Amino acid sequence: MYLHGSSKINQNGHLEIGGVDTLELANKYGTPLYVYDVELIRNRARGFKSAFDKANVKAQVAYASKAFSSVAIIQVAHEEGLSLDVVSGGELYTALAAGFPASRIHFHGNNKSQEELRMALEHNIGCIVVDNFYEIELLNSICRELEAKAKILLRVTPGVEAHTHDYITTGQEDSKFGFDLHNGQVEKAIDQVLELNSFELLGFHCHIGSQIFETTGFVLAADKIFEKLKEWKSQFSFVPEVINLGGGFGIRYTEEDEPLEPHVYVEKIIETVKNKITDLNMNMPEIWIEPGRSLVGDAGTTLYTVGSQKEIPDIRKYLAIDGGMSDNIRPSLYQAKYEAALANKMNVKHENKVSIAGKCCESGDMLIWDVPLPEAQPGDLLAVFCTGAYGYSMSNNYNRIPRPAVVFVENGEAGLVIKRETLEDIVRLDLPYKSKVMNS
Ligand SMILES: Cc1ncc(COP(=O)(O)O)c(C=O)c1O
Numbered sequence: 001m002y003l004h005g006s007s008k009i010n011q012n013g014h015l016e017i018g019g020v021d022t023l024e025l026a027n028k029y030g031t032p033l034y035v036y037d038v039e040l041i042r043n044r045a046r047g048f049k050s051a052f053d054k055a056n057v058k059a060q061v062a063y064a065s066k067a068f069s070s071v072a073i074i075q076v077a078h079e080e081g082l083s084l085d086v087v088s089g090g091e092l093y094t095a096l097a098a099g100f101p102a103s104r105i106h107f108h109g110n111n112k113s114q115e116e117l118r119m120a121l122e123h124n125i126g127c128i129v130v131d132n133f134y135e136i137e138l139l140n141s142i143c144r145e146l147e148a149k150a151k152i153l154l155r156v157t158p159g160v161e162a163h164t165h166d167y168i169t170t171g172q173e174d175s176k177f178g179f180d181l182h183n184g185q186v187e188k189a190i191d192q193v194l195e196l197n198s199f200e201l202l203g204f205h206c207h208i209g210s211q212i213f214e215t216t217g218f219v220l221a222a223d224k225i226f227e228k229l230k231e232w233k234s235q236f237s238f239v240p241e242v243i244n245l246g247g248g249f250g251i252r253y254t255e256e257d258e259p260l261e262p263h264v265y266v267e268k269i270i271e272t273v274k275n276k277i278t279d280l281n282m283n284m285p286e287i288w289i290e291p292g293r294s295l296v297g298d299a300g301t302t303l304y305t306v307g308s309q310k311e312i313p314d315i316r317k318y319l320a321i322d323g324g325m326s327d328n329i330r331p332s333l334y335q336a337k338y339e340a341a342l343a344n345k346m347n348v349k350h351e352n353k354v355s356i357a358g359k360c361c362e363s364g365d366m367l368i369w370d371v372p373l374p375e376a377q378p379g380d381l382l383a384v385f386c387t388g389a390y391g392y393s394m395s396n397n398y399n400r401i402p403r404p405a406v407v408f409v410e411n412g413e414a415g416l417v418i419k420r421e422t423l424e425d426i427v428r429l430d431l432p433y434k435s436k437v438m439n440s
Pocket residue numbers: 064067085108207209210211246247248249290291292293294389
């Protein structure tokens with residue numbers, strides 16, 4: 001059994017995270033419960049940051065808050081000196097509510113609304129990552145109205161796509177994001193933004209995919225961008241201050257995954273950029289990266305209470321838990337794989353294969369197929385590991401199931417950071433039809 005970060009088996013044979021017994025957590029806060037190992041998040045953040053510091057390279061490590069956004073995690077990101085990537089007014093609002101410095105917030109998205117762009121400008125955020133021609137027009141008109149100047153990166157699509165273990169390079173990448181690097185779109189965008197007073201162009205951004213286990217894709221993407229920088233230097237007399245190579249660094253969900261340490265990705269990126277600038281006789285740009293999953297993914301564990309079981313002789317045993325695709329949609333959406341254990345029976349051999357079913361009214365609501373566990377009883381506590389990224393952030397109220405609570409643990413202490421939704425919350429936004437008709 002692989003235990004991440006500070007997780008261990010304690011004297012009672014229970015799973016302990018951050019020095020806290022998970023049974024105590026389940027008793028106190030109920031299940032399903034997301035538990036985050038804060039020390040592990042801090043270590044990951046320091047792994048990325050210190051690799052830049054050691055090389056004496058100016059950098060920003062921006063936490064991609066889509067992986068898990070809440071006031072508390074953003075406060076931790078701030079404490080660790082990270083920057084922040086947001087992709088919506090909601091994520092931006094959360095960041096501001098957490099007191100995150102606006103100057104270190106970067107705003108992404110392929111269809112930012114007028115309201116979102118206005119909010120970003122009014123708070124004078126650090127950078128808007130402009131995605132398309134419509135956004136150039138829209139942002140320009142809002143900048144004029146507010147008499148503001150926007151610091152921007154242009155998002156480019158380099159034609160490198162990571163498929164976790166390998167890469168394809170395509171002439172013209174089929175992506176909804178960014179300006180294509182190969183068909184003149186980027187040149188047209190640079191030309192437009194350099195002409196307009198509304199913009200201060202800092203540089204370029206690209207993101208090649210997620211859950212990537214090698215450095216090859218980042219090197220390929222940097223190669224392609226730097227090839228172009230040479231042309232743009234003579235064409236526009238423009239040399240970027242910032243190159244943002246996105247996120248996508250992989251983590252270990254199961255034994256099939258073999259991620260690299262954060263510093264390995266960073267060192268390779270620095271080496272590549274340094275070689276390129278020497279070739280081009282250019283100053284070293286600031287390097288920005290945007291890890292999401294690799295900061296919070298394996299720091300998250302979901303605790304569930306075991307309920308019903310169904311055995312189909314010679315076929316399969318189903319074990320149902322008190323959550324499912326409403327709190328973790330990744331298995332249904334991406335056939336994502338996870339490992340699990342019975343948190344109250346950690347020293348009992350995990351050797352009976354069972355399949356973990358959620359409680360939603362959907363046959364596809366299966367969390368894990370064929371996972372080895374001890375003989376389980378109703379009331380046992382199931383821990384599903386590595387659920388910290390895109391778990392809570394993609395949770396939903398399917399079947400009107402309230403979303404779980406979230407707890408942070410560190411140094412033997414636990415703190416509730418997101419309350420469990422209640423049944424009252426479920427109907428909070430509902431209005432009776434008849435009275436609405438009568439009142440209107
Ligand atoms: C633009 C951008 N930056 C950063 C990320 C974070 O990716 P990950 O969570 O894989 O690090 C994503 C998501 O894939 C993204 O689209």
